[in-house]
Amino acid sequence: MTVDRSSPGAETPVLEVEGLTVELDVPAGRLHAVRDVSLHVGRGETLCIVGESGCGKSMTALGVMGLLPRRARMHARRLMLEGRDLLSIGAGARAALLGDHMAMIFQDPMTSLNPVYTVGNQLEEIYLRHGKGGRREARERAVHLLQKVGITAADRRLGQYPHQLSGGLRQRVMIAMALMCDPVLIIADEPTTALDVTIQAQILRLLADLQAEENTALILITHDLGVVARVADRVIVMYAGEVVETGTAQQIFASPLHPYTQGLLDCIPIPGRTERGSRLGAIPGMVPSLVGKIEGCQFRNRCSYAFDACAKDAVPLRSLGPDRGLRCLLQQAPIRIERARHPAGVVE
């Protein structure tokens, strides 16, 4: 999926990824966790990567940040941050960018915060490490950001330990951490999954506000289409390690082209789209094994429209317009079939 540079007003994207692949060697063979993923995101833009657990979206993020586990191997044709080639720089230069130009918010704030240091310590160390200022400035910045993310009594919070804060507060601290050095890119991996539903909305709104303020590029990884509906500008749908559909949020919700995307949308009630009294869908089957040789479309065993060609060769990602892509052999949009066979719930 290449960037359409010809459209008027297009500027250099903050992040450009082309052909990202991540492999792990496991006892059963070679696991292809991420297969030829390409994406880009620009200033002030929110890109959502959607998919179910295990589809490779977290690995993609870790690959971009350079934080993959030891046994994993990553290749990419292109990996550029603000025009800077990340593939050719060494570990030291990479570490200088992390936390400063690009920051990540992880899923579980309880385990991502070190239990033996105070919140203030863990905030300030980012500022100090990247040489943004001295101790006092670091502390002031920390207080400022804690207030900004909606934490009252910020001074007191600085001296507290992670276990003394509630889940919602901890996630706000994580967001504040990401903002310490004013990065141009923030990757948030399921930032609301570990939180209560009521807090989820607050956190999402917070992220959206902060992004608008600083014009940060935001990549938000989630399996929850509700979240996507709320914040996404553009969407990438991933399945079994590869991108199966891309588009703007509007395009994905209004006219999903890939049977998987359709299936996902059928699984949740969407105001204005789902009819009252209809049954929610469910996608039968399981994600196939990604170990060893991979042939054909990986969704075929769960797809109602699959035909012979789907099993043979690799299905290419077709470009259907600027930022619109589809990896499927179907020549036209699949017709919505009544999913009476596999009810998952009924919409009241």
Place this chain on the structure above:
Amino acid sequence: MIRFLIHRATIAVLVALTVSIIGFSLLRLSGDLASALAGDSAKPEQIAATAHLYGLDRPLYEQYLDWAGKALQGDLGTSLFTNEPVARLIGERLGVTVQLSLMSLVFALAISIPLGVLAATRPNSWIDRSALGLSVFGQAIPNFWFGLILIIVFGVTLRWLPISGSDTFAHFILPTITLGVAVMPAFMRLTRTGMLDALESDYVRMARAKGLSTLSVLFKHALRNAILPVVSLTAVSLGFLLGGSVIVESVFALNGIGFLAFQSIIRTDFPVVQSIVVFVAILYIVLTLVADLINAYLDPRIRLG
């Protein structure tokens, strides 16, 4: 945290009490300590006289209470062999044992922690295998024998170091190595495992995501968490070393309380034996309590509840 301490302290006192009773009874288990003291060819009257002399004809609980009462005031009885106060005997020799124990601990830690950290950062490398190999070696080798080998090699063949007595610092080198090698494996494995876990953890991944330097990630974040159990083990090991140095002290003729205990056992000098056993046990109990305290203090989750 205060409640936790009071709870632990109460149990400690109970355990100490039980231990003192057991230690007191050890040499009396044969049922006839008086005969053993009087000798093989002693006649019944002599045995009775011996029993009366040492108060062995009184009921056991009376003997215990009498001894315990005096012990709490610092009077641990008198050695049958040298006629000196036991407390003084222990006091004179305690320094040697403490010095040996501390030096051995320092030696063991100085090797285990760096090696454990290094091994964890390069799993399955030659460093990792060497560290584990060293750990296996230290665990399997009979430490008295290792001491003898060191004596043969360094004391006799090479003549670099003295091999008996405790006069100078140099006299402690071979014993320290011997005892240190025995203690080191547990620390090495604990550090390595702790670091491996820490390095896989989410908070270390977070630290890397912040762009922190390798040193900062390793030491400030990973090791600080991995070291908690090692600190506890150090305190506990100190207690164990104070009581278990008998063998090394004997091999190197170091005049510590372990060697004194050994000699006293052979001589059936029961006042000395029971005092040392109970003294060492109580020291161990106190050190375990200290270890709990340190652990609670170092972990903010326990310290602040």
Place this chain on the structure above:
Amino acid sequence: MASIEQELRHPTAAVGVALELEAPSPRAVMRRRAMTHVGFLTGGAIVLGIILVAIFAPLLTSYDPFAQDLTKRLIPPVWSAKGSWAHILGTDGLGRDYLTRLMYGARISLMVGLGAATMAGLIGTTLGLIGGYFGGKIDAVVMYIVNVKLALPGVLVALSLISVFGGSVVVVVTVLGLLFWDRFVVVTRSVTQQVRTNEYVIAAEAVGASRTRILVGEILPNVMNHIIVIASLEMAVAILVEAALSFLGLGIRPPTPSWGLMISEGRNFMFFQPYLVAIPGVAIFLLVIAINMLGDGIRDITAPEGRN
């Protein structure tokens, strides 16, 4: 991410409905692991070798380990200048063939090791099962007993007891068995606490099965793997401690050929005939390492999640 972890364990077939692959039985899996585990095989072979030597000692050597011959004192081993093939490992200070004493000494080490480990295992496992299963006050009592045992200086207590009761093999095994059960308790207790909440245990309780039946029938099998591993480690420790006690003179009594005793006897001649000290030490070292490798191997084979 969760499903990738699942993939690592159970790769599923793709076509149509997800198939349940026929998983190999746990026994078969363990056997395969056992046949390829270097440590297990090596350790096992060495231990087996030593056991066979110990059992068949009278057939392997024509010498009597107790027969003294003062005309043949201190003959060095065969690789030394004055050595001969008549006494492959030489003779000791009383003219006894060293290789023979070494072989018979293996019996002592193995008997003491197995006996002490078994006894400690019985005591510790029982305590652990009781404490872990019943919990509450009973558990508190068990932990109190463990704490008392931990506080006592093991070596000093052992020396005292042996000085009182004498240095026969039975006494030594008993004393050591009374010293090493704490690790059994800790592990058994924690495993019991975990297993206790398993459904089949609750089911058995609901049906009204007797406590003993539950402990022995449901919980014990789960604990067995751990017990075997710990037993092997404690056996190695028991062998080392027996050697140390015998070395000090308060262990196995002479003229029984305990390896520790042989080192002690050889100490007098250490400077000119170091082989008297070196050879039994190497034997102890070899046996202990082999047992440790075997124990680690068993753990890897039966529960590889336990290691790093």
